[in-house]
Amino acid sequence: MLEWLDPLILARWQFGLTTLYHFLFVPLTIGMAFLVAILQSAWVYTGKVQWLHLTRLFGKIFLINFAIGVVTGITQEFQFGMNWSDYSRFVGDVFGAPLAMEGLFAFFLEATFIGVWIFGWDKLSPKVHLASIWLTSLSTLLSAYFILAANAWMQNPVGYEINAETGRAQLNDIAAVLANPIALASFPHTFFASVMFAGTAIVAVAAYHLSKGQYGDTMRVALKFGAVANIAAFAGVALSGDSLSLAMVEAQPMKMAAAEALYETSTNASFSIFSWGTPDGLNEIFSIRIPGLLSFLSTHTMTGEVEGLNDLQAQYVAQFGAGDYMPIIWLTYWSFRWMIGLGGFALLVSIVGLWMTRGGRDVKGWAWKVAMWTAPVPMVASLIGWIFAEMGRQPWLVFGLMKTEDGVSPLVTGLEVLISLVAFTLVYGALAVIEFRLIMKAVTTGPEEWASITDETAAQPNSLATVY
Amino acid sequence: MDLSYLWFGIVGFFFIGYFILDGFDFGVGMSLPFVARNNEERRVVINTIGPVWDLNETWVIVGGASLFAAFPMWYATLFSGFYLALLLILISLILRGVSFEYRHQGKGAKWTGLFDTFIIIGSVVPALLWGVAFANIIQGVPIDENGNFTGSLLTLLNPYGLLGGVVTLALFFMHGLIYLALKSEGEIRDRARSLAVTVGLVAVPVGGGWLLWTVLQHASVSHVLVIVAFALLTALALVAAILLTRSGADGKAFAAMAMTIAFAVLTILSALFPNVMPSSTDAAYSLTIENASSSTYTLTVMTWVAAFALPIVLAYQAWTFWIFRKRVTVASIPVSAH
Numbered sequence: 006m007l008e009w010l011d012p013l014i015l016a017r018w019q020f021g022l023t024t025l026y027h028f029l030f031v032p033l034t035i036g037m038a039f040l041v042a043i044l045q046s047a048w049v050y051t052g053k054v055q056w057l058h059l060t061r062l063f064g065k066i067f068l069i070n071f072a073i074g075v076v077t078g079i080t081q082e083f084q085f086g087m088n089w090s091d092y093s094r095f096v097g098d099v100f101g102a103p104l105a106m107e108g109l110f111a112f113f114l115e116a117t118f119i120g121v122w123i124f125g126w127d128k129l130s131p132k133v134h135l136a137s138i139w140l141t142s143l144s145t146l147l148s149a150y151f152i153l154a155a156n157a158w159m160q161n162p163v164g165y166e167i168n169a170e171t172g173r174a175q176l177n178d179i180a181a182v183l184a185n186p187i188a189l190a191s192f193p194h195t196f197f198a199s200v201m202f203a204g205t206a207i208v209a210v211a212a213y214h215l216s217k218g219q220y221g222d223t224m225r226v227a228l229k230f231g232a233v234a235n236i237a238a239f240a241g242v243a244l245s246g247d248s249l250s251l252a253m254v255e256a257q258p259m260k261m262a263a264a265e266a267l268y269e270t271s272t273n274a275s276f277s278i279f280s281w282g283t284p285d286g287l288n289e290i291f292s293i294r295i296p297g298l299l300s301f302l303s304t305h306t307m308t309g310e311v312e313g314l315n316d317l318q319a320q321y322v323a324q325f326g327a328g329d330y331m332p333i334i335w336l337t338y339w340s341f342r343w344m345i346g347l348g349g350f351a352l353l354v355s356i357v358g359l360w361m362t363r364g365g366r367d368v369k370g371w372a373w374k375v376a377m378w379t380a381p382v383p384m385v386a387s388l389i390g391w392i393f394a395e396m397g398r399q400p401w402l403v404f405g406l407m408k409t410e411d412g413v414s415p416l417v418t419g420l421e422v423l424i425s426l427v428a429f430t431l432v433y434g435a436l437a438v439i440e441f442r443l444i445m446k447a448v449t450t451g452p453e454e455w456a457s458i459t460d461e462t463a464a465q466p467n468s469l470a471t472v473y
Numbered sequence: 474m475d476l477s478y479l480w481f482g483i484v485g486f487f488f489i490g491y492f493i494l495d496g497f498d499f500g501v502g503m504s505l506p507f508v509a510r511n512n513e514e515r516r517v518v519i520n521t522i523g524p525v526w527d528l529n530e531t532w533v534i535v536g537g538a539s540l541f542a543a544f545p546m547w548y549a550t551l552f553s554g555f556y557l558a559l560l561l562i563l564i565s566l567i568l569r570g571v572s573f574e575y576r577h578q579g580k581g582a583k584w585t586g587l588f589d590t591f592i593i594i595g596s597v598v599p600a601l602l603w604g605v606a607f608a609n610i611i612q613g614v615p616i617d618e619n620g621n622f623t624g625s626l627l628t629l630l631n632p633y634g635l636l637g638g639v640v641t642l643a644l645f646f647m648h649g650l651i652y653l654a655l656k657s658e659g660e661i662r663d664r665a666r667s668l669a670v671t672v673g674l675v676a677v678p679v680g681g682g683w684l685l686w687t688v689l690q691h692a693s694v695s696h697v698l699v700i701v702a703f704a705l706l707t708a709l710a711l712v713a714a715i716l717l718t719r720s721g722a723d724g725k726a727f728a729a730m731a732m733t734i735a736f737a738v739l740t741i742l743s744a745l746f747p748n749v750m751p752s753s754t755d756a757a758y759s760l761t762i763e764n765a766s767s768s769t770y771t772l773t774v775m776t777w778v779a780a781f782a783l784p785i786v787l788a789y790q791a792w793t794f795w796i797f798r799k800r801v802t803v804a805s806i807p808v809s810a811h
Binding site: 105415473 | 520523524527528530534535538539541546550552556557559563566570571573574577617620622623767778783786793796797
């Protein structure tokens with residue numbers, strides 16, 4: 006009975022869905038905590054109440070988003086053991102350490118000071134209260150670092166040996182695990198991408214109110230703040246993306262070849278912005294190409310050699326035995342392009358928007374609309390980036406050490422995984438609807454709730470009290 | 474000394490912390506229909522844990538991660554084996570967590586009522602299932618030679634396991650009511666106190682029976698006297714908590730109840746020792762502290778991390794509880810807020 010329920014396929018879908026869903030909330034948490042901390046610093050050090058209004062408004066959006074990010078994070082922590090118990094056994098000695106460090110250094114800090122920040126407005130001095138949001142921001146960065154170090158180990162295992170007796174990976178150099186080149190590059194990449202998302206979200210909120218002609222002074226400030234944050238963060242995304250590419254070519258050349266669907270090893274390899282043809286890349290009908298760019302991304306020289314899929318496949322067969330070592334090429338090819346393209350689009354909107362609104366100029370309705378609809382673009386780019394990073398790792402679970410099919414829990418039944426997949430889908434789906442409505446409500450209401458707080462009354466802590 | 478034994482203690486410490494802290498969150502959640510008569514009172518009840526529920530819940534995340542780092546075999550067997558029970562706990566914690574944030578954001582009583590229901594269910598289910606899970610861990614479950622659990626959800630629903638669930642349900646309920654009495658005033662405090670005593674009178678025979686059963690199950694192990702000592706201390710602390718609640722010494726009653734939970738976990742840990750997950754299939758397949766733990770190198774690294782981080786964590790968490798030490802009243806909740 007129920008043999009058609011393949012626990013492996015279901016467990017993979019479940020991990021993919023729950024992780025991408027979790028990551029809907031993560032970038033806004035990381036990016037917004039940082040930007041809200043800056044907004045609140047501006048309030049504390051200038052005493053101008055518009056900064057307080059913005060802190061409270063974006064703080065509220067941050068908190069609606071934060072709660073769901075926390076609770077969906079518990080699922081992440083549990084499902085390694087639930088669905089991937091053989092993986093957990095094989096890597097636990099190495100992989101568990103950064104996870105436990107994340108808990109001890111980041112999660113406790115985050116959970117404690119977010120509570121202090123929400124409920125401490127009227128109980129702490131302004132500077133101590135400000136410190137609580139900076140500590141929250143710090144905790145999101147620490148959390149990102151440790152979890153990316155854990156993920157980097159799956160992409161590029163370092164600092165371990167295989168125990169001859171148990172056949173399991175065993176940690177022998179924690180510094181190597183924490184200084185994994187993939188982690189060092191993916192951490193700033195993730196952080197700056199998160200700030201981009203928070204920046205475009207702030208721009209979108211400002212654009213909404215400016216298009217309605219309300220809260221003009223405050224929202225002009227927000228518009229500039231968000232756009233500048235977005236532009237600055239894009240620079241960080243681009244630079245860290247470049248170092249991530251280089252590290253990836255070293256650790257996982259197959260992933261880079263799959264990003265371009267480059268079948269034959271080439272020097273002076275071009276990068277196609279767009280191509281039309283059969284997805285296997287064998288029969289190309291039309292493409293727009295930038296000569297030498299793939300070589301440049303891979304080696305920082307226009308003529309560098311980039312290994313092709315076929316050579317790598319042959320090399321892996323020789324090294325690991327017969328099998329298909331290529332990821333799904335159309336998925337890696339297109340996800341790589343959409344990630345970069347969407348990020349670039351968000352940058353363009355910010356630059357053009359800043360120029361159009363310079364000196365307080367008003368713009369037409371369509372321009373505000375573009376700014377509003379750009380809000381989710383960097384988030385979608387981040388999600389697609391993760392699809393590229395993780396699908397590009399396939400068929401490996403831990404690159405070169407363990408295949409995905411070997412990591413699944415051996416005795417958990419397809420039915421059990423199906424039940425949990427359905428349960429998560431239903432609960433997460435319902436929460437997404439509520440979440441979206443609440444955020445839209447907070448956005449459209451704007452800073453009205455705190456409009457009664459003026460420069461004078463803001464000094465009285467009671468007017469700032471928060472409760473559930 | 475082998476570091477794996479130290480980590481058995483550290484993981485135990487995380488679970489003691491988790492059950493003491495999130496335990497009262499569960500109890501406060503369960504108390505909603507009994508001690509609060511209207512929305513203002515329900516808000517008071519929820520705001521007693523408002524600033525701290527998230528950090529309390531984090532103890533289970535850190536506990537789980539420490540289990541993964543220090544005892545990967547235990548983590549893998551437990552989490553894949555108790556699959557559906559953990560799924561229920563997860564869904565409950567998710568619904569409870571978002572409900573605190575969502576309940577005040579809608580317009581009508583229907584919206585608020587829905588999320589209050591989630592808070593209650595999200596408190597009852599984990600309070601019950603943690604007991605079921607831990608009782609089964611010490612009783613032993615079918616584990617094969619590869620360390621995989623071969624039972625199902627029904628395997629866990631045996632009389633001893635279910636009784637364990639009722640015990641944690643009653644203890645956490647009582648713990649939450651005592652916490653509420655400590656953090657509230659007037660009618661809410663009175664209702665919480667009298668209900669805590671009533672629940673206590675149920676908890677004594679149920680808890681006592683389960684402790685006795687546990688001791689009898691382990692009558693032949695060499696350190697049975699340690700188990701007996703912790704079981705007796707659990708019972709004593711529980712009785713003290715009831716008496717102190719009756720006399721209105723809220724703070725002391727809360728301390729006694731925290732001790733009850735700590736001793737109950739110590740009873741469980743001593744009954745487990747030196748196993749971490751005994752196999753009912755064949756004792757040779759049991760996961761033990763030594764065969765389920767990480768390498769000495771990993772445990773050494775993690776020991777340094779814990780020695781550095783834990784004192785800081787405990788200091789700032791204590792500071793937080795100090796900041797929010799005041800009792801919460803209807804008057805302290807501004808009408809305009811939300």
